[in-house]
Amino acid sequence: MKIVKKGNEIAANLYSDEKLRRSLIGLRYRLLGAEIDKGILFKLFVYIILINVAFIYMKPILYMVTTMVKDARNILDPTVIWVPRSIFLGHLQQASEMLNYTKSFLISVSLASSVAVLQVFSCAIAGYAFARLEFPFKKVWGALLLFTFIMPPQITILPSIMLFKEFGWLNTFLPMVVPALFGHGLKGAMFVIIYRSFYSTLPKELDEAARMDGAGPFRLFFRVMFPLSRSATVVVVLFSFVWNWNDFYFPSLFMFTAENVPLSITLARMAGEMKLAEGAGEITVYAEAIKMAASFLIIMPLLVVYLFAQRWFIEGVERTGLVE
Amino acid sequence: MRWSRKLENTTVRKLEGSLFIAPWVFGFLVFVAFPLGYSLYMSFHQVKITVSSVNYTFIGLSHYREILIANGSLLYEELFPFLRESAMMIPIILVFSLFVAILLNLRFPGRTLFRVIFFLPVIFSSGQIVQEFIAQGEGSLSIMETLRIDYYLREYVPGSWAAPIQKVMSSFVLVLWYSGVQILIFLAGRQTLPASVYEASRIDGSGPWNTFWKITLPGLVPYIFLNLMYTVVDLFTFPSNPIVSRVNTSNYGSSSALAWIYFLIILTFVLLTLLLYSRVDKSLSGKR
Numbered sequence: 001m002k003i004v005k006k007g008n009e010i011a012a013n014l015y016s017d018e019k020l021r022r023s024l025i026g027l028r029y030r031l032l033g034a035e036i037d038k039g040i041l042f043k044l045f046v047y048i049i050l051i052n053v054a055f056i057y058m059k060p061i062l063y064m065v066t067t068m069v070k071d072a073r074n075i076l077d078p079t080v081i082w083v084p085r086s087i088f089l090g091h092l093q094q095a096s097e098m099l100n101y102t103k104s105f106l107i108s109v110s111l112a113s114s115v116a117v118l119q120v121f122s123c124a125i126a127g128y129a130f131a132r133l134e135f136p137f138k139k140v141w142g143a144l145l146l147f148t149f150i151m152p153p154q155i156t157i158l159p160s161i162m163l164f165k166e167f168g169w170l171n172t173f174l175p176m177v178v179p180a181l182f183g184h185g186l187k188g189a190m191f192v193i194i195y196r197s198f199y200s201t202l203p204k205e206l207d208e209a210a211r212m213d214g215a216g217p218f219r220l221f222f223r224v225m226f227p228l229s230r231s232a233t234v235v236v237v238l239f240s241f242v243w244n245w246n247d248f249y250f251p252s253l254f255m256f257t258a259e260n261v262p263l264s265i266t267l268a269r270m271a272g273e274m275k276l277a278e279g280a281g282e283i284t285v286y287a288e289a290i291k292m293a294a295s296f297l298i299i300m301p302l303l304v305v306y307l308f309a310q311r312w313f314i315e316g317v318e319r320t321g322l323v324e
Numbered sequence: 325m326r327w328s329r330k331l332e333n334t335t336v337r338k339l340e341g342s343l344f345i346a347p348w349v350f351g352f353l354v355f356v357a358f359p360l361g362y363s364l365y366m367s368f369h370q371v372k373i374t375v376s377s378v379n380y381t382f383i384g385l386s387h388y389r390e391i392l393i394a395n396g397s398l399l400y401e402e403l404f405p406f407l408r409e410s411a412m413m414i415p416i417i418l419v420f421s422l423f424v425a426i427l428l429n430l431r432f433p434g435r436t437l438f439r440v441i442f443f444l445p446v447i448f449s450s451g452q453i454v455q456e457f458i459a460q461g462e463g464s465l466s467i468m469e470t471l472r473i474d475y476y477l478r479e480y481v482p483g484s485w486a487a488p489i490q491k492v493m494s495s496f497v498l499v500l501w502y503s504g505v506q507i508l509i510f511l512a513g514r515q516t517l518p519a520s521v522y523e524a525s526r527i528d529g530s531g532p533w534n535t536f537w538k539i540t541l542p543g544l545v546p547y548i549f550l551n552l553m554y555t556v557v558d559l560f561t562f563p564s565n566p567i568v569s570r571v572n573t574s575n576y577g578s579s580s581a582l583a584w585i586y587f588l589i590i591l592t593f594v595l596l597t598l599l600l601y602s603r604v605d606k607s608l609s610g611k612r
Binding site (some may be wrong): 017039042046047049050053054056057058060061069106121125127128129133134136138141144148149150151152153154155156157158159160162163179181182183184217221239242246276277299302303306313314317 | 341343354355359399424428439553568576580584594
């Protein structure tokens with residue numbers, strides 16, 4: 001009898017242990033989640049991290065926007081840090097005058113977009129050839145492509161200047177545009193690599209089917225392959241446009257005495273002028289606000305482009321196999 | 325008959341391929357190979373530019389000797405602190421971007437908004453604007469000052485490392501800003517890992533922690549190396565980088581030699597990365 005009773009007790013204890021264990025596991029599951037993205041605790045953690053980092057990324061932009069609309073009273077008022085009491089657009093106007101905005105803007109747009117368009121075509125063709133076509137010394141050229149990717153542009157900059165001087169291209173856009181026509185230019189090697197990895201993911205049967213239907217190589221590329229690579233193209237267009245828009249290095253060396261210069265150069269020239277003014281003792285409380293206004297004017301077009309393109313861009317990044 | 329036709333076929337294919345690659349090859353020869361060879365040539369010469377012509381006097385390796393041995397200040401004063409800085413920045417960038425990419429890959433409300441924000445650095449970090457922000461002091465974290473990190477650094481870390489650590493700390497935000505493309509690469513890489521593997525591991529009862537170490541991380545190894553390479557190349561070729569800014573037009577010969585030395589250093593780094601990668605890849609595939 002006694003033994004049975006004890007046995008029952010043990011069983012009951014075991015049962016309650018089991019119950020406790022289960023409810024603990026249940027709690028753990030609710031907090032941590034069966035999958036990494038399901039638990040409450042984890043979600044909280046994710047949001048805290050993401051919001052913090054997002055703030056780090058947003059802060060300079062917020063600072064830029066709020067600083068540029070402050071007038072003298074707001075700048076001198078120590079209680080105003082983030083939100084100005086009134087909005088003043090005079091700095092924007094002055095900055096746009098100093099940047100010679102309309103003209104430089106048009107120059108920047110035409111330069112960056114022409115390079116981007118050329119790079120898309122030429123790099124797609126080169127990437128396609130590297131991924132799917134046969135040609136002599138393919139491995140050697142592939143190695144040279146990688147070499148071009150890791151080579152700092154500074155190593156060729158002096159001879160390039162001399163070369164372009166020989167051609168009479170200095171102070172024009174040609175040093176930026178013509179290399180792009182041949183699949184080079186700013187980070188051209190990287191775009192070729194992006195296209196190469198995209199085209200090498202497509203099934204082999206695709207070209208065979210098209211060839212059976214009697215498509216020649218050019219038709220095959222322009223009618224089938226290039227339209228298929230829309231996601232890669234979005235990524236390359238955006239990267240190319242943005243990087244060329246922002247690039248200061250090449251224009252500063254190839255167009256240093258030119259009159260018609262893109263925004264990145266006018267910004268640098270403006271910063272130089274302001275430093276000179278400061279050195280001469282003309283320190284104004286507006287300097288900061290004007291600089292921020294100028295920065296805003298330069299970034300704004302990119303922001304607009306990005307706002308429109310971001311959906312395709314993110315999709316493109318996910319689908320390209322951007323890398324491989 | 326059939327054989328010759330097949331031969332003809334491959335020749336035609338090769339011709340087509342050559343036609344497609346020809347523009348790139350032409351561009352490579354004119355805009356990369358020629359300037360490259362020319363800069364190598366100049367690095368062995370004393371270059372004098374006169375109004376009408378450019379004069380070259382062969383001086384052999386003396387530019388290299390000057391930079392590497394005789395007058396170390398040109399290279400070493402900038403190079404070593406920069407290498408120490410990169411040695412810290414690269415792991416921070418890699419870990420941070422991997423972390424962010426994995427978080428962004430999760431499904432949660434507001435994901436799109438966060439992605440839009442997190443890709444902003446791709447737009448800004450390449451431009452003059454970032455320099456402007458650093459000048460404003462946006463690059464530092466105020467927490468570093470409140471915790472008096474500087475003080476502890478000076479106290480406990482040997483001098484040659486304290487300054488670079490301090491610099492990285494003070495531009496910590498900047499390091500995060502340089503992670504834009506790396507986040508993209510990791511995110512794209514993460515998309516290539518098949519969902520079925522994750523499902524299987526969940527059914528087998530492994531938790532998120534295990535799943536990360538056993539599936540996500542090994543699966544991302546190629547992308548980690550790609551990012552490592554990209555980061556190395558990006559950091560080392562950034563125009564505001566201290567050594568690159570020494571490559572100027574005042575003394576062509578010596579500048580070319582400096583650029584070449586610098587390039588060889590980068591190349592060594594990249595080759596080491598590749599070597600490491602092939603080792604890791606081999607050992608991983610051996611395990612599989």
